[in-house]
Amino acid sequence: MPRQKTLNVLILGSGGREHALLLACLASPLTASVSVAPGNGGMAAEAPCHPLNLEDVGATVALAKRIGANFVIVGPDAPLALGVVDALEAAGILAYGPRLAGARLEASKTFTKAFLLRHKIPTAHGERFTATAPALAYLKTRTLPIVIKANGLAAGKGVIIANAPEEAEAAVRAMLDERIFGESGAEILIEDFLKGEEASIMLMVSGRRYVMLPASQDHKRVGDGDTGPNTGGMGAYAPADVVTPDVERRVIAEIIEPTLAGLAQEGIEYRGTLYIGIMVTRDGPKVVEFNARFGDPECQVLLPLLETDPLALMHDCATGDLHPENVRFKGGAAVVITLAAEGYPGTPRKGDVITLPVETPPAARAIHCGTKLDASGKFFTNGGRVLGAFAHGATLAEAVKHAYALAEKIHFSGMHYRRDIAARQLNRK
Ligand SMILES: Nc1ncnc2c1ncn2[C@@H]1O[C@H](COP(=O)(O)OP(=O)(O)OP(=O)(O)O)[C@@H](O)[C@H]1O
Ligand SMILES: [Mg+2]
Structure with missing residues (x-):
């Protein structure tokens, strides 16, 4: 662990995940300074924000050098897939996040499927295609529903679950022939459908x-009861008890250990967050996907559950000096409710003035996701997911109560949010 007040941290990103990372850094005794690029309105109120195109690796390294950053935390997937960590390291700057080789676990679904099958890690059977005719022929040999995935990053939109043969064929043609996801869909993965409950x-x-952080559950659909179109996440909670002690043991033995062993065997030194999306099926947990970074709503609930300083952990991961046996958690539960803008998940309306409460309920706080700060200190909506109403509680029910109490005190025109975050778990009890 570094000495106190020695880290000049630069956080890359602009969402709720990065605001949660900023709050952790501001609370850390290791932080000498912390800045963000590009950031959002809430972060601008708390730390210097620098304009930056996150897909410009050269500009990112130049910025880190210019502001004297000695530790960079990479929030989103795109810069990782472009090799920003390799470039920062080449410039002598330590960073949290996998290098290009490790980031492929998120950036290429066909690479990951082959990796999982090669190492006998439980996952749905799947095959890769670059041409339409063999893909359509393969579809005829499988049962419905069937899952068609663009190989590359597609901002969470590149997965189609087809319930009818025509839908499956249309998805294949849209990706391979029409290139609706551009080059990300020049190669596709067709995989069997897994039935069960998801967890991260x-x-x-x-x-x-x-x-291993507590298991969490995201809520991807925009509407109550998991209805309506998919979103970047309408809320999350942790711990998620669908991951029972038995499921957890199986995840460790059947998924985590062989994954880390497989990476090492293939010469990939993975450092950073590994997000494992699992489906808890009747036959046990299976891998749905890997991501190479924190989930956005999940990060907002997980970091506050750590008793151990998250910044120290990220730094220890990056230097290769991690001691998991010393890590402590707070207990209780955490929840975040996404407060979304009019129009989301379609084109969100921007520029609505936000009213935040002067006093927040205990252990609750607003996390900024898509906001803008003007010169007079007012916040405005500036994205689809505008704010996260976060709360920690001794129990999940208490956390949920405080988070909704906070949500009710926040206002902007067109604001909408789900009323059933964590309800599945609460109703199970
Ligand atoms: N084989 C499968 N069986 C059932 N559902 C699946 C399967 N694969 C994916 N899904 C569903 O589709 C969602 C998106 O799939 P996946 O996680 O692979 O895509 P992604 O775009 O990388 O997601 P994210 O934005 O979370 O990274 C999953 O969270 C899951 O609900
Ligand atoms: Mg993914």
Whole structure:
């Protein structure tokens, strides 16, 4: 662990995940200074924000050098897939996040499927295609529903679950022939449908060592009862008890250990967050996907559950000096409710004035996702997911109560949010 007040941190990103990372850094005794690029309105009120195109790796390294950053935390997937960590390291700057080789676990679904099958890690059977005719012929040999995925990054939109043969064929043609996802869909993965309940497991990894954060559950659909179109996430909670102690043991033995061993065997030194999306099926947990970074709503609930300083952990992962046995959690539960803008998940309206409460309920706070700060200190909506109403509680029910109490005190024109975040777990009890 570095000495107190020695880290000049630069956080890359502009969403709720990055605001949660900023709050953790501001609370850390290791932080000498912290800035963000490009950031959002809430972050601008708390730290210097620098304009930056996150897909410009050269400009990112130049910025980190210019402001004297000695530790960079990479929030989103795109810069990781472009090799920003490799470039920062080449410039002598330590960073949290996998290098290009490790980031492929998120950036290429066909690479990951082959990796999982090669290492006998439980996952749905799947095959890759670059041409339409063999893909359509393969579809005829499988049962419905069937899942068609663009190989590359597609901002969470590149997965189609087809319930009818015509839908499956249309999805294949849209990706391969019409290139609706551009080059991300020049190669596709067709995989079998997994039935069960989903959960996310986030690891902070340093080679073969890792810290497993409490299991969490996101809410992807825009409407109550999991209805309506998919979103970037309408809320999350942790711990998610669908991951029972038995499921957790199986995840460790059947998924985590062989994944980290497989990476090491293939010469990939993975450092950073490994997000494992699992489906808890009747036959046990299976991998749905890997991401190479924290989930956005999941990060907002997980970091506050750490008793151990998250910044120290990220730094230890990056230097290869991680000691998982020393990590402590707070107990209780955490929840975040996404407060979304009019029109989301379609084109969101921007520029509505936001009213935040002067006093927040205990252990609750607003996390900024898509906001803008003007010169007079007012916040305006500036994205689809505008704010996260976060709360920590001794129980999940208490956390949910405080988070909704906070949500009710926040106003902007067109604001909408789900009323059933964590309801599935609360109703199970
Ligand atoms: N084989 C499968 N069986 C059932 N559902 C699936 C399967 N694959 C994906 N899904 C569903 O589609 C969603 C998106 O799939 P996946 O996680 O692979 O895509 P993604 O675009 O990378 O997601 P994210 O934005 O979370 O990174 C999953 O969260 C899951 O609900
Ligand atoms: Mg993904």
